[in-house]
Structures are given as structure tokens and as C-alpha cells.
Amino acid sequence: xxxxxxxxxxxxxxxxxxxxxxxxxxxxxxxxxxxxxxxxxxxxxxxxxxxxxxxxxxxxxxxxxxxxxxxxxxxxxxxxxxxxxxxxxxxxxxxxxxxxxxxxxxxxxxxxxxxxxxxxxxxxxxxxxxxxxxxxxxxxxxxxxxxxxxxxxxx
Numbered sequence: 001x002x003x004x005x006x007x008x009x010x011x012x013x014x015x016x017x018x019x020x021x022x023x024x025x026x027x028x029x030x031x032x033x034x035x036x037x038x039x040x041x042x043x044x045x046x047x048x049x050x051x052x053x054x055x056x057x058x059x060x061x062x063x064x065x066x067x068x069x070x071x072x073x074x075x076x077x078x079x080x081x082x083x084x085x086x087x088x089x090x091x092x093x094x095x096x097x098x099x100x101x102x103x104x105x106x107x108x109x110x111x112x113x114x115x116x117x118x119x120x121x122x123x124x125x126x127x128x129x130x131x132x133x134x135x136x137x138x139x140x141x142x143x144x145x146x147x148x149x150x151x152x153x154x155x
Contacts, residue, residue: 009130013099014069015092016065018078023068023092029130032065032155034148036123037105041073041081041091045121045141050085052145057088063150064128070094071119105137125151 004010010025017023023034036053038046053060053067060067067089073081078091092099100106100119107120121141125148126133134151136144 004102004124004132006129006132006135008132009100010124010126010132011101015094016073016075017068017090017092017098018082019090021090023090025126025130028066028068029124030128032063032128032152033126034060034065034067034123034152035070035099035103035126035129036067036121036148037070037100037103037119039119040071040119041077042084046071047081047085049121049139049141049144050081052141053089054085054087056145056149059149060152063152064155065125068092070099072097072100123148125155129153 014024121139
């Protein structure tokens with residue numbers, strides 16, 4: 001499957017979502033969509049980023065944008081994370097890395113000298129017609145969600 005590029009239509013994909021749902025990009029058409037990829041449930045940076053999206057969720061809705069989070073964690077892990085942090089949006093499980101590969105977010109990382117492949121914190125803004133309008137890669141959490149909201153408001 002080809003990788004997404006700015007200014008082009010994102011191919012449809014589907015992933016299992018919290019709440020027993022199946023998310024499809026086609027089903028999200030008609031509204032802007034923010035997809036944020038994060039490395040792991042319940043870790044400090046991912047928790048802070050998810051809380052920031054939670055805290056500004058109403059503003060995203062007013063801007064006409066839906067928010068979803070994606071990681072390789074299981075649905076069971078996502079359900080616990082979503083409940084613990086009171087997240088008002090779906091978390092999608094990408095255990096087989098279909099969406100991760102489509103958005104090209106898997107990178108070599110290093111932890112205590114050990115190399116491994118993991119998700120590079122990244123966010124994508126897709127307009128209501130399914131076209132990728134903005135991307136943020138190698139995201140630093142402080143101030144990030146506010147920048148995404150500003151971009152969503154400008155669509």
C-alpha cells in the first residue's frame with residue numbers, strides 16, 4: 001500500500017476501535033479528522049498528549065474536526081487507557097501496523113542502548129474530503145495539540 005502524501009487523498013482503511021466499533025476512514029468523511037499516532041498507552045508522554053487532546057476536544061468539535069488516537073496496543077489496553085484518562089474520542093488498535101505503514105510512522109528507536117522499531121509520535125490532519133492537509137512528525141508534546149487545533153480551525 002502506498003504511503004500518504006500531503007495534498008493527496010488518503011486511502012480508506014479500517015481498524016478496530018474502543019467501544020466495540022470498527023473505524024473506517026470512509027465512515028469519517030464529511031468532517032475534518034485528526035489522527036494522532038502515539039507509542040504506548042499509559043506512558044508519560046502519551047498520557048500527556050492524550051490528555052491535551054481530551055482537554056481541547058470540545059474546541060476540535062466546534063472546529064468541525066473529529067479526533068482519534070492510534071497505537072499498536074491491544075483494544076483491551078486502549079479501553080483501560082481511555083477509561084482511566086476519560087478520553088472522549090476513540091482509540092484505534094493497529095496491532096498489525098496497517099495504518100502505521102500507510103502513514104509511515106514506524107521508526108528505529110533506542111532505549112538504554114537497545115534498538116527497536118516503534119511508533120514515531122506523529123499527527124495528521126485530513127480535511128472533510130479525505131485529503132491530507134497537515135502533518136506533524138517527531139512531535140514534542142508541549143504546545144502540539146494547540147498547533148493542531150489552530151490548523152483544524154483554519155480548514
